[in-house]
Amino acid sequence: MIIHYSLNLEGEACPYPAIATIDALKELKSGEVLEILCDCPQSINSIPQDTKNRGFEILEIDQDGPTLRFLIQKP
Secondary structure (H helix, E strand, C coil), X not given: CCCCEEEECCCCCCCHHXXXXXXXXXXXXXXXXXXXXXXXXXXXXXXHHHHHXXXXXXXXXXXXCCXXXXXXXXX
16 A cells, blocks of 8 residues: 655644644545644544545545554545
């Protein structure tokens, strides 16, 4: 899988990771994949929900300690 863009939001407090993700999704072209890294605990719910509500696909969600990694694709 090719990751076209990566956004590291570790250390940012909620709701900034969700807002930054929404802004980044607007820039994706069809088929492109965005990687989001963050450590805000609320993001485990907010980022997938916001992503799906906007018609994007969550390809993967991983957690390594406090760090969450999301792979999101624009259809």
